[in-house]
Amino acid sequence: MKLRSSELRWNHLEQHPLWLWDEENESLLRPWEPRDGRDLPSVAAIMRAEFETAEGTLLKGTVSGIPPFVISFWVEDTEFIFNRNLPKFVPEDLERLKVKLGDVAARVFPIRFVTRLKPLVEDDFSGVFDP
Numbered sequence: 001m002k003l004r005s006s007e008l009r010w011n012h013l014e015q016h017p018l019w020l021w022d023e024e025n026e027s028l029l030r031p032w033e034p035r036d037g038r039d040l041p042s043v044a045a046i047m048r049a050e051f052e053t054a055e056g057t058l059l060k061g062t063v064s065g066i067p068p069f070v071i072s073f074w075v076e077d078t079e080f081i082f083n084r085n086l087p088k089f090v091p092e093d094l095e096r097l098k099v100k101l102g103d104v105a106a107r108v109f110p111i112r113f114v115t116r117l118k119p120l121v122e123d124d125f126s127g128v129f130d131p
Contacts (some may be wrong), residue, residue, distance in 0.1 A: 002028040008046065010060055010074055017048035017117050032120060047115045054107040063113055063129075071113065071129050075100045082131045090131045 002022055003012065008029060012019075016031030029046065045066075051059040051073055061073025061080075072081040080097045082090060098104045114126040 002030050005029055005046070008062070013048040013060075013062065017115075018120055019046040047117055049113045049115045052112045054110055057101060057106070057108075063115060066125070067127065068113070068129055071111070082129070084131050087131060 018032035019029040022028040022030045046062050049063040059073040064070040070083045110128045110130040115124045
């Protein structure tokens with residue numbers, strides 16, 4: 001199975017919690033396989049994660065990079081992406097997220113995360129993301 005990053009959804013992550021950029025076609029993602037080894041891959045990985053906002057709202061999505069430079073999560077059918085390398089988009093996307101959550105005054109960041117990769121890898125990792 002190979003997907004464009006825009007096609008990746010939570011149901012794909014439930015089946016395959018770790019995705020890598022495909023070596024043959026770098027515009028596509030492929031699920032991590034046992035032949036890839038048991039260590040967390042390079043910053044190119046997209047990893048299933050669970051998040052808790054600063055006010056305690058729980059969300060499901062992905063973390064990219066070690067340490068993470070991109071996080072994404074879904075609220076209903078809408079994906080929200082926060083990229084430390086693209087800070088100019090954060091304010092607008094944050095406002096859209098707050099509207100979708102139904103609380104325009106909500107504090108989202110800093111957001112805590114924990115990857116959910118076991119048993120594929122030895123250890124999940126956790127941290128805090130603040131774009």
